[in-house]
Amino acid sequence: MSPNQSFELCLRMGDNALILGQRLAEWCGHGPILEQDIALTNISLDLIGQSRLWLSLAGQIEGQGRDEDKLAFFRDSNEFRHLNLCEQPNGHWGTTLMRQFLFDAFHLPLLEQLCKVEDQQVASIAQKSVKEVRYHLRWSSEWVVRLGAGTDESHEKMQQALLDVWPFAGEAIQPNAFDLELTETCPPYNVQAVNKAWWSSVNEVFNQANLDVPEANWAPQKGREGIHTERLGFILAEMQFLPRAYPDAQW
Amino acid sequence: MHSGEWSVELIHSWLAAVKDPEIPVLNIHDLGVLRSIEMLDAETVRITITPTYSGCPAMNTIANDVRRLLKSKGIPKVEVLESLQPPWTTDCLSPQAHAKLEAFGIAPPQTGSPDKTALFSEAVTVPCPQCKSRNTQLISQFGSTACKALYRCSDCHEPFDYFKCLR
16 A cells, blocks of 8 residues: 555545544534443544544644644535534434444445555554444444334334435445445455445345335445535534634643 | 664563553553564564454554653654554463452452353352452443452452453
8 A cells, every 4th residue: 555545545434434433423412322322432533533543643643733723624525535424413222223234334344455465564553443444333333223124103213214214325335436446456455345235234134124225325425535524514513613712732 | 782782672661650540550562452572674663453342442552652651761763553463362461460450349240250251141259359258249241440340248248340251
């Protein structure tokens, strides 16, 4: 993996984890029951921890003196490389779970691919993260099934949540030029394997949850190229305010 | 103490005083997070630790505690590095750690039962650390810290933490 490729990949992985982690943290103190409030904040913590590893490596590779905090707090929206799925609002509990499941089903096979690449620093972070993300996918899958195959009302809300979130899911599995380049130059990484694993989880879980899988007509999204929805600005305003207002603030 | 009067063995024994801030019955040897102790020169010691979970805030506390302890023992320069390779798993816990966890009221990871399998694997049976009953149920895969799940005993009705298996 060339330094440029590795930098780009670290930003993508780090930004996905950072922005989704920040979103999930909004649930802190608002979960429907204490145990699930704790579950979501645990997942948020895992993601922010992973983000720190990825962005710290990105900063090292770049060699311009930016550490993980500089990258998280002092970039503007067009410099973020995450999927637009990650920045979509939490909605209700079912919407959050649906977004989480569609992301986890992509995140796990992607990390499994990255565990095997030659770049040892990238592989190390992937090997660390993959163990945590297995728990995330299991948890979100179980909740999608519990609610999708639950009462009439929970089923209806989950089907609607799926319709709401679905248009943003396509970006995760539609390879762009960078994914194709990595597949070509960094075997055994293979973007098609991620795509296949995602569909397999999606079909299995939605089948068990009695949810209809919508047509694969995705909204065109270019989060990975830095073109985000209007949601991101609000997240950054909240997340970056303090370090930007007090740049030398320390814990 | 003057430079050169400390050995790797001595430092190793000192570090037994550094505890997990969340689970104070385990020290860093029990946790299996201490990877190496190196004497770089007469004044500098490098300690390498590995994180349990990526976001575990205990790692910062542990690194600070290591620094503070070794400084207090008279070592002028202490470097604490984090290494991810090989990744930590619950197999890194010392044999004593399991008994210490159980005595503290936290069910130790069930060895030989990697409960990580995505998508509806069978849940593992976790015996209650209070009454030892095997009639327990999972409340949440995510508990009070990143490394724990929450269970309840159906016999003594006590909720308890389970140090979940990570492999």
